[in-house]
Amino acid sequence: MSPERRAWGALETDVMTVLWAAASPLSPAEVQQLLGDDLAYNTVQTILTRLMEKGLARRRIKLTGGRGHVYFPAEGQPVVAARRMRAVLDGPGDRRAVLQQFTADLDPADADVLRTLLHDDAGHDDAAAPDAGPS
Known part of the structure; x- marks a missing residue:
């Protein structure tokens, strides 16, 4: 199994949450302290x-x-x-059924955001893409 496909553990999620919230590496x-010091330094490392x-x-x-060293996301x-969501969709099973279940369980406000994004084709705005150089 490739490193990208391995599932996250709860501790990895906690550490990434700390790294994302930090203003600097x-x-x-420091990660150990922010996690509450219940983990050994070697575990955090x-x-x-x-x-x-x-x-x-x-x-x-x-x-x-x-x-x-200092660490950062x-x-x-x-x-x-988004990459993790894509991995679930690309996994085994019925893609349509996964999407259907996902949307059925969405909070109404999140469903509205998703509808707007799909309608506006957000995330694929060519104006936001990096300059590829002169044409």
Whole structure:
């Protein structure tokens, strides 16, 4: 199974939530503290390493305050969530049935947003695409 296809664990989700909420990259100790200190430092470090292997987090050398690394999300939460949703749709089973069940369970406000996005074809706006250079 490819790294992108492996399911997230609850701890990975918690760590990614902390990274997404952070204003700047975090050290493993900072992640540990923000998670409530019930996890061992080595556990947090292992989770961060796994998130890097899955392409969900990145790291750089800590610029101040000593040795080590700081970690940050490789992509924003909406991009990652959309990719996970796409993986479910691309999985085995009846794609139409999955979409039908998903939309049947939507909150009315979310259903309105989805209708608007589908109607406006949001997310495929060529004006928002990066400049590909001169034509």
